[in-house]
Amino acid sequence: MLRMTILLAGLLALAGGIAPASASSTAKPPATAAHRMHVIVIDQMQYGPMPTDVRAGDIIEWTNHDILEHSATARDGHFDVDLKPGTSGRITATAGTFAFFCKFHPTMTGTVVVK
Amino acid sequence: MNKPLLALALVFGIATVASVQAQTPAAASPAPAINDAQIAHIAYTAGVIDIAAAKQALQKSHNKDVRAFAEEMARDHAAVNEQALALVKKLGVTPQDNPTSQSLSKNAAAELKTLAALKGSAFDKAYVDNEVAYHKAVNGALRSTLIPSAQNAELKSLLETGLKLFQSHQAHAEHLAQSLN
Numbered sequence: 628m629l630r631m632t633i634l635l636a637g638l639l640a641l642a643g644g645i646a647p648a649s650a651s652s653t654a655k656p657p658a659t660a661a662h663r664m665h666v667i668v669i670d671q672m673q674y675g676p677m678p679t680d681v682r683a684g685d686i687i688e689w690t691n692h693d694i695l696e697h698s699a700t701a702r703d704g705h706f707d708v709d710l711k712p713g714t715s716g717r718i719t720a721t722a723g724t725f726a727f728f729c730k731f732h733p734t735m736t737g738t739v740v741v742k
Numbered sequence: 743m744n745k746p747l748l749a750l751a752l753v754f755g756i757a758t759v760a761s762v763q764a765q766t767p768a769a770a771s772p773a774p775a776i777n778d779a780q781i782a783h784i785a786y787t788a789g790v791i792d793i794a795a796a797k798q799a800l801q802k803s804h805n806k807d808v809r810a811f812a813e814e815m816a817r818d819h820a821a822v823n824e825q826a827l828a829l830v831k832k833l834g835v836t837p838q839d840n841p842t843s844q845s846l847s848k849n850a851a852a853e854l855k856t857l858a859a860l861k862g863s864a865f866d867k868a869y870v871d872n873e874v875a876y877h878k879a880v881n882g883a884l885r886s887t888l889i890p891s892a893q894n895a896e897l898k899s900l901l902e903t904g905l906k907l908f909q910s911h912q913a914h915a916e917h918l919a920q921s922l923n
């Protein structure tokens with residue numbers, strides 16, 4: 628019931644045109660009215676540029692454009708996202724600095740700062 | 743430099759010289775020394791060799807980092823070779839055996855035999871050192887011979903992607919080799 632209410636509120640906000648405009652070109656339509664999505668593209672054994680200005684509650688999505696399977700695995704064990712070629716996976720950001728790596732290719736590493 | 747790698751370097755060295763010679767005669771379109779069917783065969787063979795080396799390491803090594811590296815090699819080279827097979831099928835090209843592929847396979851068989859005689863940390867070190875040298879040699883061959891000689895754009899692009907991946911393997915192998923010293 629609560630979820631439905633939030634969803635309705637979100638739709639109304641969108642319909643009313645009061646959803647905040649995306650500042651960044653990498654940001655897709657917000658998951659909720661307030662939260663943004665940040666995409667990290669993986670290709671040729673590398674994580675693309677790390678998103679900046681990430682806030683708690685935002686969505687971070689990894690999209691694997693490579694021909695190999697990769698992962699986004701938190702150093703502290705908080706998440707482990709498997710990414711087969713051509714697939715995406717996401718987490719909801721919590722405040723702090725998180726380091727991640729690919730469990731199949733330890734030379735692949737990244738760090739995102741969440742405010 | 744050990745014998746198999748010297749042979750590998752020589753093979754690719756010769757291929758490079760041959761490709762220069764082939765382009766010397768004033769022809770409308772200089773024929774490369776190796777054609778796409780042969781390039782596909784060489785690239786595929788190079789992958790098969792590294793998978794065989796990885797399988798041997800997984801049978802013999804008890805070192806966690808060495809095993810993780812071997813698993814990476816087996817998985818990645820199988821995935822790249824799968825792409826290569828799908829591409830040649832799509833292009834209607836049959837990979838063509840050639841002296842470079844034969845020489846690679848012969849040298850790899852000798853290296854497997856050498857490594858089979860080693861145990862424990864001696865095996866680990868020899869396997870990883872060979873992986874460093876092997877990836878260096880294959881990456882050098884991709885850069886100097888295979889990629890420039892490839893005629894088909896999709897094959898060239900797959901080789902370029904392969905080079906990026908194998909450079910990352912080389913970095914991993916070099917890092918691992920240092921930690922074993």
Ligand SMILES: [Cu+2]
Nearest residue numbers: 697729731732
């Ligand atoms: Cu990876």
